[in-house]
Amino acid sequence: MKPSKTILDRIQEEHIQPKPKYYFWILHLLGGLGIIAFLVLGMMANGIIFHFLNHLEFAEFIWQGPQQILKFLWFGIPFLWIFLAAGLLLVTARLVRELKKGYRLRMSFWLLILLVPQVVAGALLERSDMGERLDEIMAEKISFHQTRKANHEKLWSQPSEGFLGGTIVEIQNDSLLLLDDFDQKRWWVSFSRSQTHPRLSLETGQRIKIIGQKTSDAEFVAEKLLPWRRPGIRKRRNGKRRRNEKHRPQTPFHKQPPSSLSVEQ
């Protein structure tokens, strides 16, 4: 018997029907939604990577010798997030290649085409402070992210090597502050000769990074004071606005007298 006859007989006997059109529409719709979902997740992962990289202070570690550089790479670079972003990029590219004539272009082309918006979106997320927000959400939800944050803290828990991080407990005066490090150990930090990062305004309860020298078991002389997190554009603008409001003169031309004088009058 000819194969054609057998096939047609089988179709009729078994009442095999073509799959309906909507089945394929749904399939394509799911494919499209999958691409969008993976693209968005990739952008978020990139936002977190940018957030981490933005706060690493690589320039400070690179001058500290190979051991510190290795520590920096091991504890500082968010490898897991980078692998996750790369995985999401690969999955997205695979899905795009399955769409219509996506296979007509090389995988490397699709990877590049999809990488650009992911990286740009990641940078924009970080600049708009969404990177920080995502970082906070992930820290609550994902255990490996907490480990990553702890690793970052480890980089700034090396007072003997000149790196100290923690929370300001009290600002004694213009040159001395009390700081609790990440092991809840208290430090007297002298910062009379230190450079303070332009975007850092010292406040109690604030987390900071300090580069300097340990002078005793509980004393540290700061050479540089840095914010724990660099604010994104939105925060910077808000901060500027707040600062401007704070320092807005009450009377025109800054002619208000010092408080001590005004009391006397």
Added chain:
Amino acid sequence: MEDFSSFTDEALAKKAPQNMEAFAALIQRYEAKLMRYIFRISSFCQESAEEILQDVFLKAWKNLNGFRGDVSFQSWIYRITHNETISVFRKHKSRGMHLSVELEESLFVPDENSDLTLEFDQKLSAHHVQIVLEDLPKAHREILVLCYLEDLSYNEMADILKCPAGTVATKVHRAKEAFRASASYLSPA
């Protein structure tokens, strides 16, 4: 029976979900071609090849509404055949089955327009082409069969193998190199 001779494959494929006769016309157009293709890339016996062909047409029937016409019907049905043959081949391999049989030499007589042997300035018999092809790795064999025995364009091959036309060109080049090396080794000096 309606006369579909003036219909293109694509027009028949659009008509086929509602008209069984249109699908029968498509089967008639492609069954011999696809059977030959299955033999050429797999060396399966007649029975296995017929089973594969049946499954190919059944899959095509079920998925007719998914044929969007963005590739030619020929490329679409060849892709299904290619995937089905590879899938059966893998199943047999994983079960340790070996279904290779002696194939007719006529299957390896190249198309008039694209003679594989002329590519290498060597006149090889169909028998020789068969031996050399069977000796090649499956990937090289598939690409040479599509290019020289099935006489398909690079774009059609790209649609069947789901890869860029540039990649097809590279694969053809590599397969030709492998064929040349194998032919010179196997052919008498």
